[in-house]
Structure formats: structure tokens, C-alpha cells
Amino acid sequence: MNESRPASMSSFWMPFTNNRDFKAAPRLLVSAEGMYYKDVDGNQILDGTAGLWCVPCGHAQPRIVAAVREMIGQLDFAPTFQMGHPAAFDLAEQLMEYTNHRFGHVFYTNSGSESVDTALKMALAYHRARGEGSRTRLIGRERGYHGVGFGGISVGGIGGNRKPYGPLLPGVDHLPHTHNLAKNAFTRGEPEYGTELADELERIVALHDASTIAAVIVEPVAGSTGVLIPPKGYLKRLRELCSKHGILLIFDEVITGFGRLTTPFAFDYFDVEPDMVTCAKGLTNGVVPMGAVFTKKHIHDAFMEAPPGIELFHGYTYSGHPLACAASIATLQTFKEQNILENAASLRQYWEDAAHSLKGLPHVIDIRTLGLIAGIELQPIEGKPGARAYAAFKKAFADGVLIRTTGDIIALSPPLVLEKKHIDELFGKLATILKNLD
Ligand SMILES: Cc1ncc(COP(=O)(O)O)c(C=O)c1O
Numbered sequence: 001m002n003e004s005r006p007a008s009m010s011s012f013w014m015p016f017t018n019n020r021d022f023k024a025a026p027r028l029l030v031s032a033e034g035m036y037y038k039d040v041d042g043n044q045i046l047d048g049t050a051g052l053w054c055v056p057c058g059h060a061q062p063r064i065v066a067a068v069r070e071m072i073g074q075l076d077f078a079p080t081f082q083m084g085h086p087a088a089f090d091l092a093e094q095l096m097e098y099t100n101h102r103f104g105h106v107f108y109t110n111s112g113s114e115s116v117d118t119a120l121k122m123a124l125a126y127h128r129a130r131g132e133g134s135r136t137r138l139i140g141r142e143r144g145y146h147g148v149g150f151g152g153i154s155v156g157g158i159g160g161n162r163k164p165y166g167p168l169l170p171g172v173d174h175l176p177h178t179h180n181l182a183k184n185a186f187t188r189g190e191p192e193y194g195t196e197l198a199d200e201l202e203r204i205v206a207l208h209d210a211s212t213i214a215a216v217i218v219e220p221v222a223g224s225t226g227v228l229i230p231p232k233g234y235l236k237r238l239r240e241l242c243s244k245h246g247i248l249l250i251f252d253e254v255i256t257g258f259g260r261l262t263t264p265f266a267f268d269y270f271d272v273e274p275d276m277v278t279c280a281k282g283l284t285n286g287v288v289p290m291g292a293v294f295t296k297k298h299i300h301d302a303f304m305e306a307p308p309g310i311e312l313f314h315g316y317t318y319s320g321h322p323l324a325c326a327a328s329i330a331t332l333q334t335f336k337e338q339n340i341l342e343n344a345a346s347l348r349q350y351w352e353d354a355a356h357s358l359k360g361l362p363h364v365i366d367i368r369t370l371g372l373i374a375g376i377e378l379q380p381i382e383g384k385p386g387a388r389a390y391a392a393f394k395k396a397f398a399d400g401v402l403i404r405t406t407g408d409i410i411a412l413s414p415p416l417v418l419e420k421k422h423i424d425e426l427f428g429k430l431a432t433i434l435k436n437l438d
Contacts, residue, residue, distance in 0.1 A: 003030040005040055027397050032059035035415055035422050037402065045397065048426045049404040050415045053223060053255040054286030057334045058417035064287050064330040071326035080108070080320040088320035091329050095292065098264055098332060102273055104297030107312075108290065108319040112254035113147025115278035115291035116217070120151040121314055122276065122293065123215035123248045129302045132246075135214040136171050139204060139247075143177035145224035146217060146252050146278075155217050158225060173208065175200050175218070179228045181377070185366045186359060187229070188352055194231035198238045201245075210245035215275075217250040220266035224255075226409030227375025229368055235272045242275075248299075249274040254291070258282025259335065259416050261371030262345040269371065275299060285331040290324035344372050344416040347423065354427040355412070361434040363388060372418075376410040376430075381438075392433055401429045 009023045028040040035058055037045040050056060057064070071087070078085040092106045107122070109115045120138055127135035140146065140155030147153075153161050154169035157177065162168060176197055184191035205213065220235060222228035242249040256266035257279035263269040265277065276299065280291035303311040318324070335341065348371065355374035356367050366377035381388050389405035396403045404411045410430070414422065 003040060025394075034058045034060070035418055044400055046401045046422060046425055046429075048396075048402050048412050048414050050282075050413050051286050052281070052404070053260070053413045054281035056259045056282040056416045057285045057331060057338070057340055058415040061285060061330075061334050063334050063337070064285050064327055067326040067330035068287060068323050071322050075322045078322055079317070081315060084320070085322055085325075087322055087325035087329065091320075091325045094329060094332050095294070099277075099294060100264075100268075102267070103277065103294035105295050105300040107293045107295070107314075108316075108321075108324075109280070109292060110289045110316055110318050110321070110324075111147065111291045112252075112278065112280035113149045113152050113291075114316060115254065115280055115293050116146040116155075116252060117149040117151040118291075118314060119250050119252075119276045119278050119293045120155065120215065120217065122295065122299065122312070123250065125312060125314075126248065126299050126302050127214050129306060132211070134211050135246075137208055137213045138169065138172050139175060139201070139213060139216040140172065141175040141177055141218050141222075143179065143222055143225040143228060144174075144217070144219060144252075145222065146219075147254070171212075173204050175204070175216070177222070177225075177228060178231055178234060179226075181366055184231075184368075186356070187368055188356065189370055190229055190232045191368075192232060195233040195237060197231070198234050198241065201238065201241045201247075205241075205245055205247075210247065213245065213247050215248040215250055216242055217252055219252045219254075220256050220270060220272075221261070221370060221373065223373070223411060223413070224406055226377065226406050227368055227370075227373055227411050229370045229375075230270070235270045239272045239274070248276065250276045250278065252278045254278060254280045255413070258331075259341050259344055260373060260413060262341060262348055262416075263371075264341070283331065284324055284327035285334070287327040287331075288321065288324040289318075290321065290328060338417065340416050343418075347418065347420065348372065350420055351423055354423045357427065358431055358434065361431060363437060364434065372414060372416060374410075374412040376412070378408045378410070378434075378437075380408045388437065392430075392437055395433045395437070396429065399429050399433065401426055403430065 029037045031038045142157035144157040146156045154172045178194045183193035251274040261269040275296050277294040284290045352369045355369045363378040365379050368375045378388050389408040393405045
């Protein structure tokens with residue numbers, strides 16, 4: 001293994017990165033185990049973000065590593081167009097069981113972005129298959145993040161991710177976001193204020209007519225724009241309105257799936273059943289890229305009633321890749337064997353208390369928590385949005401903790417195998433950093 005610094009860093013155009021700033025002072029990770037990364041200088045870095053929200057079971061889980069090793073020696077690749085391999089089918093059954101059979105079918109992708117675009121395409125094709133081809137509009141939400149495909153950025157609500165790329169998909173509208181610091185600051189769990197923002201869907205329906213709307217897509221908890229937790233009853237209300245108007249409801253569970261809220265999925269936590277769920281990340285514990293779309297049985301059935309032939313003209317070369325399937329099956333086993341959800345649930349209160357103990361520190365204007373997520377919002381430096389949190393991120397890395405920042409919000413989402421001592425270390429170091437931040 002190469003643990004030394006690369007000879008040159010100029011050729012790799014890094015994603016979502018200030019390349020020039022990074023390359024001037026790189027942060028290089030070389031190995032990982034359990035709750036910690038090791039950097040190129042041999043420093044231990046506590047993983048406060050599960051990589052990028054994608055390592056719920058912690059790093060280098062032996063069962064997952066062994067499963068991938070075994071599969072690569074047996075079946076390095078197999079197509080899933082007009083043929084298949086057993087692990088893809090076995091995993092699908094296990095995933096549906098993991099949803100308690102609230103969903104009937106799973107379509108494999110390779111990422112969250114692909115899952116989102118797949119779900120949006122399925123929604124359009126579903127209505128068309130049922131003779132409602134006029135339902136072509138897609139409704140997202142301000143401050144939503146649904147990956148970087150053209151579908152995802154169209155329904156997404158982050159200006160910077162949309163502006164450079166032209167007109168995007170036509171026929172898209174957005175619900176308002178639910179973030180309200182004036183009313184909900186320092187809330188533990190779901191905020192009180194903002195349930196009625198779901199009713200904005202009625203306004204959109206009145207404007208465009210329900211017969212033109214295919215689907216609404218939301219993240220149950222918005223992660224990438226800084227941990228926006230839905231107001232009490234908001235998601236239930238969205239469900240009611242979608243059902244009333246024949247609109248499909250898609251939950252983008254790319255970060256909330258696989259235990260983040262201490263339940264298998266956010267739809268379990270909120271007890272709201274969408275028609276489709278997109279997921280990725282924790283699906284393989286981040287070990288092999290993989291995403292998936294879960295659909296209700298009636299969605300799949302609508303396609304199976306078509307005349308014989310390919311029912312959905314969509315798929316990826318690597319849909320159901322053997323290595324990803326092996327990693328995912330082993331991830332599900334690891335969740336069970338190591339009682340990972342139970343561990344997460346047992347630490348929920350401790351996590352919440354530790355996060356809220358930062359209240360009163362310099363620049364902290366909000367703290368919000370749900371499951372094993374925390375968002376800590378800082379007062380921006382005037383004229384330099386994002387600079388204060390980015391400085392905190394760099395300082396944290398230098399001090400041995402990995403945090404994630406988006407704008408001036410620190411988002412924390414550790415592996416679910418953590419212990420109290422890791423929570424103490426994370427928030428202890430963060431408190432010191434905040435006390436000394438300009
Ligand atoms: C809610 C949500 N959807 C989609 C994505 C995109 O996933 P990927 O980066 O795997 O394409 C992300 C990534 O963070 C996400 O948080």
C-alpha cells in the first residue's frame with residue numbers, strides 16, 4: 001500500500017473541492033479502521049461524518065472486507081441485462097425484508113445521483129404506462145440535494161449546483177424549505193413550527209393542476225444543506241396531499257437510509273410510507289459504489305402489465321455489480337450481528353446532550369439534532385459566507401477530527417458503531433475549536 005504523498009497532485013480534478021486551496025495544503029487519508037482514519041503523517045482522525053455519511057458500520061468491518069475479497073475471486077463482473085447472478089437476487093430479497101416488506105421491488109444503480117434520476121424516470125414512465133402521460137412535472141424543494149445528475153439538480157434546490165448548467169429539466173417546481181431559525185433555533189428533534197409549509201403543495205397543484213404532476217421528491221432530513229429536520233407532522237401532511245392528488249412521493253434516503261435516525265430508514269422513523277425510496281451510501285457501508293431505488297409493488301406491477309418485452313428502458317452496466325452485492329449482503333449481516341441500530345439508539349440521548357452542550361459557545365446560532373445527526377450553525381463572517389465553518393473544518397482535521405461543513409453549518413453524522421468516548425472526543429475537540437475560532 002502506498003502511504004506516501006503522491007509525486008504530483010495536479011492531474012486529479014477533485015469533486016466539490018476548492019482544488020487550489022486543497023492542493024496548497026492537502027489532507028491525505030491512507031487507512032481506516034473502526035471509528036478512525038489515519039492520515040499520511042500517521043495521525044489518527046476521528047471520523048465524525050462516517051466518511052461522507054456512508055460508513056454506518058464503521059471502517060474495515062471484517063465480514064464486509066472478506067465478502068468482497070471472496071466475490072472478486074469468484075465473479076469479478078457479470079451483466080444484469082438479460083442475465084443475472086445469484087447475489088443480485090439474494091440481496092434484493094434481503095433488502096425488501098429489511099424494509100419489512102413495505103416495498104416490493106428494488107432497482108440497482110451505482111450512486112445516489114443515479115438512484116434519484118432513476119426514480120424520477122420511473123415516476124414519469126409509471127404514469128405514462130397507466131395512461132396518465134400528462135403527468136410530467138416534478139416537484140422538489142428549496143435547499144434540497146438530490147445528487148448531480150440533470151434530474152437531481154433540476155429538482156434540487158441549491159443555487160450553486162444549478163446556476164452554471166443552463167435551463168435544466170423543464171416543468172420543475174419547488175416547495176419552500178422548512179428551515180426557520182427565528183422560530184425553531186436550538187430544537188431537539190423535530191421542530192414545532194413549519195408543518196403548514198407542506199400545504200404549499202396545494203398552491204403548486206392549483207397553479208399547474210394535479211393532472212400535470214408526476215412526483216414530489218424530498219429528503220426526509222436534508223443533509224447537504226446543513227441538517228434541516230422536518231417540522232412535526234410535515235412529512236405525513238405531504239403524504240396525504242400526494243395521495244389526494246395522485247402524485248407519487250419519493251423519499252431520497254441517500255443519507256437517512258441504513259440507520260442514520262436509529263431506524264432502518266427515515267420512513268420507519270417518521271412512519272410515513274413514500275411510493276419510492278432512493279438510497280446509496282450505507283447500502284454497502286461505502287465499500288463499493290452502489291445505489292438502489294425501492295418501489296412499492298403497484299409501481300412495478302404497472303410496468304409488468306405492458307405487452308411482452310423490456311418493461312423499462314433504463315439501467316446501468318454496473319447495476320447489481322457482484323462486488324457491490326456481496327458488500328451489501330455483508331453489510332446487512334453486520335447490522336444484525338453487531339446490533340448496530342440498537343447501539344445507535346442507546347446513544348441517541350447522549351449524542352443529543354453532547355451536541356446541545358455547545359450552546360453558548362462563540363458564533364453558535366443554532367444546534368439541531370435527530371437520531372445520530374447534528375447540525376451546528378455558525379454566524380457567518382460578514383461578506384464571507386462559509387469561511388468561518390471552513391476554518392473550523394480545517395482546524396478540526398489538524399486536531400484529529402473529521403467534521404463536514406456546508407455553508408456555515410457543521411454537519412455531524414458518525415459511524416453508528418461509536419461509543420460514548422467517541423462522542424466525548426468529538427464534541428470536546430469541537431468545543432475547543434469553536435472557542436478559538438475567529
Ligand atoms: C440526499 C442525497 N441524494 C443524493 C445524493 C447523491 O449521492 P451520490 O454522491 O452518491 O451521487 C446525496 C449525496 O450526498 C444525498 O445526500
